[in-house]
Amino acid sequence: MMFTAWDFLRSTERMLLQHLGMKGDTVGGAHKLDAGVAQGRGSSPYLIDNAQLRQRAGAGYTKSSKKPYEALELTSDEREGKKRLQNGENIFLGYTGYVDTDDPSILISVVPENWPPQNAEEEFAARVYLETAVVFKGSKNQQSSIDVSVLIPKGQGTECDWHRDPxxxxxxxxxxxxxxxxxxxxxxxxxxxQRLRRSSNxxxxxxxxxxxxxxxxxxHFFYRQLMSLLLATGAAQTDILVLIDGHQEETAQLAAIFGLPVIEHRHEGDAGTSxxxxxxxRFSLFTAFSTFRNASxxxxxxxxxIVSPDFISYFHQTAWLLDADATLYVVNSFSLNSCPTVAADATxxxxxxMFPQFGWMVTREYAQEILRFWVDNSDTSWDWDWRxxxxxxxxxxxxxxxxxxxxFHSGSSGAHIxxxxxxxxxxxxxxxxDPDVKLKNLHLLQANVYADYFLSELRRAKVLSMVNGFNPCHMETIPENLRPGPVIIHLEANSYSDLNSSLVLLAKCLHTYSDHAIDNYEGVVQYTITDITPHTTLYAVACPISTYWIIKNAMMTSPRPGAMEQVxxxxxxxxxxxWYSNTREVRYSNHSATYYGLA
Known part of the structure; x- marks a missing residue:
């Protein structure tokens, strides 16, 4: 790891890393600590480092304001440590996490003793075995970014027998x-x-x-995605074009190994903007249809x-609907409500x-239409999908x-996530x-059929009411006489992005997507409730913006004071x-043996 004098972390990051067993202005390096220190026994050093002391001195504080802190417990039995770090009255930051390692005595420690360097151009090198930290600041789910670089000592590369295969x-x-x-x-x-490229069913x-x-x-994310795509049924029959934003030699070489054509797009726009x-x-949509001139x-x-094994099959089963129904403009592979509590039926x-999102199919005619109205590079107020x-x-x-x-979205950071x-x-x-899912009732999705079908479903649905003891955060309170449904509830919502509406309250109760309710049909959000058996379809009607709010003589539910905070x-x-459970299930030490599903 290379350090320069300008590589200081923010004071809160330094405080957290020091609290995890580091010394001074630590920003990296590795040191084998004794087991007692590694497991957090005893007291930590003073949490406020020299930079903090200098700041406090400048603000009129003295050294006497420095306070000791209890050490964070880091154990090898996969129990997570959780501690609030505070200096008497004010909470500095909160830490939650765990250490999952075969040797609990390996923890991050110190950089060279003469850190930080006095000369801005001076560099030091250190070796990192493990480094991880997450800093949450404020109360709005904000966190600082942590950038980690690793310097691997140069040595003789491994030569394999197959390297000589022409x-x-x-x-x-x-x-x-x-x-x-x-x-x-x-x-x-x-x-x-080449074998993998031709191997799919x-x-x-x-x-x-x-x-x-x-x-x-x-x-590496591109490689992971490519592996899942090539393992999908129908991949061997499908043309794949790789479109890279800017010059990325590693990705281009990787695509070439699999025999995939690559087109580079000259990067446009400033970082941090849309x-x-x-x-x-815009470039990719235009280039794809220009490259495959016979594709509709x-x-x-x-x-x-990461895509499902029936990703390609799913699109081929639904493609005819884009031709048959002019009221459809896109087929999405992703649903914001694909959550374990409200989704189960893959057919x-x-x-x-909804707008196009995370793997989508459109026709040539739609692309030609929409490219004329694409958001201009000078307009940074729009994202392409919302536009x-x-x-x-x-x-x-x-x-x-x-x-x-x-x-499945599996990134770590991006423009919006x-x-x-x-x-x-x-x-x-x-x-x-499941690679062999056969979609059902596709004929019902055409406009001239779906409206009648949907209306009949709402009319036969049984009304849910909070008056009768129903609690939206506990779906088992749906009365037995209303099961197996479908059931319907009328919720107050003045817009699909109203974060204080009953629609959002229900989404939070169901642990599904709650930032907006764009994934709806005429103001009705559909959920498959999986917490009860048999699964029950729940229709949540947004009142008064839904055109269907008047078909039932039902009371509209509004949030009671304090409910949003509680839920x-x-x-x-x-x-x-x-998240804790999912994280504990990951074993990166075994990852190389099952890299992205390949034995």
Whole structure:
């Protein structure tokens, strides 16, 4: 790891790292601590480091304001440590986490004794075995970014027998230059890219629908996504085009190993604005249809996704609906409500007012139409997907959305998703693992049929009322005489983004997506309640904005004072518990043996 004098962490990060067993202005390095220190026994050093003391001295504080703190317990039995760090009256920060390692005495420690360097150009090197920390600041789910770099001592590279295979020279050259690709580069039984490209099971296809894979800087995420895509049924029959935002040699070489064509897009826009993504999606949509001139449809696949084994089959089963129904404009592979509490039926697809998201298919005609109105690079107030959703461009058209997603967002950070939202929202979602799902009742999704079908479903639904003891946070309180449903509840909501509405309250109770309710049909959100047997369909009607709010003589439910705060805490606790459980199930020490599902 390389350090310069400008690499100081923020004071709160230094405080946390010091509290984990480090000394002074620690920003990296590794040191084998004795077991007592590693497990947090005894007292930590004073938490306030020299930089903090200098700041306090400048503000009129004295050294006497420095206070000792209790050490955080870090144990080897996978119990998480949890401690609030405070200096008497004011809480500095909170830490939650755990150490999962075979040797609990290995913990991060100190950089060289003469850190920080006096000369701004001076550099030091240290070796890192393990380094992890998360800092939450404030009360709005905010956190600081933590950038980690690792310097690996240069040594003689490993030469494998297959490196001399003339057929695998591109792969051998790639593996000599790049680390972290597991089965692709191991010496014993390495992955054969060309064999994998041709290995998927065949499916019935009425037409050719190419896939455009969009990527930028995350080479290993691209590899993970590519592995899941090539393992999907129908992949061997499908043209795949890789579109890179900017020059990324590692990704281009990786795609070439698998025989995939690559087109680089000259990066546009400033970092931190919406322009780079907006421009890359516009370029990719145009380029995909320009490259595959005979294709009437294209699938756009964003970065940071893992796809289901029936990802391609799902699109081919629904493709005919885009031709048959002019009121449909996109087929999505992803659902914001694909959560274990409200989704279960992988055969079900719904009409929705949703925008394109996380793996989607459109027709050539729609692309030609929408590219003329694409958000301009000079306009940084719009994201491309929300722009496509405005009434003037959507023009009353609908998306098709699966009940159970065919893609899973598994990024760590991005333009719109940070580590917090990934861990607590997207990581708690589910996606289909069955390669042979046959979608049902697709004929009902056409406009001339769906409206009548949906109305009949609402009319036969039984009304839920809080008056009769129903508690939306405990679905087992649905009265027995209303089961197996469907059931319907009328909730106050003045808009689909009203964060104080009963619609949001219900979403939090159900531990599903609650930031907005765009995934609805004419103001009705559909859930499959899985906490009771048999599963029950719940229709949540947004009043008064839904056109269906008057079909039942039912009372509208409004949030009572304090309910949102109480339910938010309940939802947060559930998500944290699942996150802890999911994290403990991961064993990175065994990861190389099962790299992305490949033995």
């Amino acid at each position: 057929r695998r020279q591109k792969q051998a050259q790639f593996c000599r230059r790049h680390e972290g690709y597991g089965t692709l580069c191991r010496c014993k039984d390495p992955l054969d890219p 065949f499916i019935h296809m009425s037409e050719s629908i190419p896939i455009a894979m969009l990527t930028a800087t995350k080479c 322009t780079p993504l907006n421009a890359h999606f 449809k294209v699938i756009i696949l964003e970065d940071d996704l 079900r697809v719904r009409r929705s007012q 496509l959703h405005i009434a003037a461009l959507r023009r009353g058209r609908y998306a098709l959305v699966p009940e159970v997603s065919r893609s 940070n580590g917090w939202s990934q861990a607590l929202i997207f990581s708690n979602m589910i996606y289909n693992h 938010s805490r309940y939802d947060r606790a559930w998500r944290l518990a699942r």
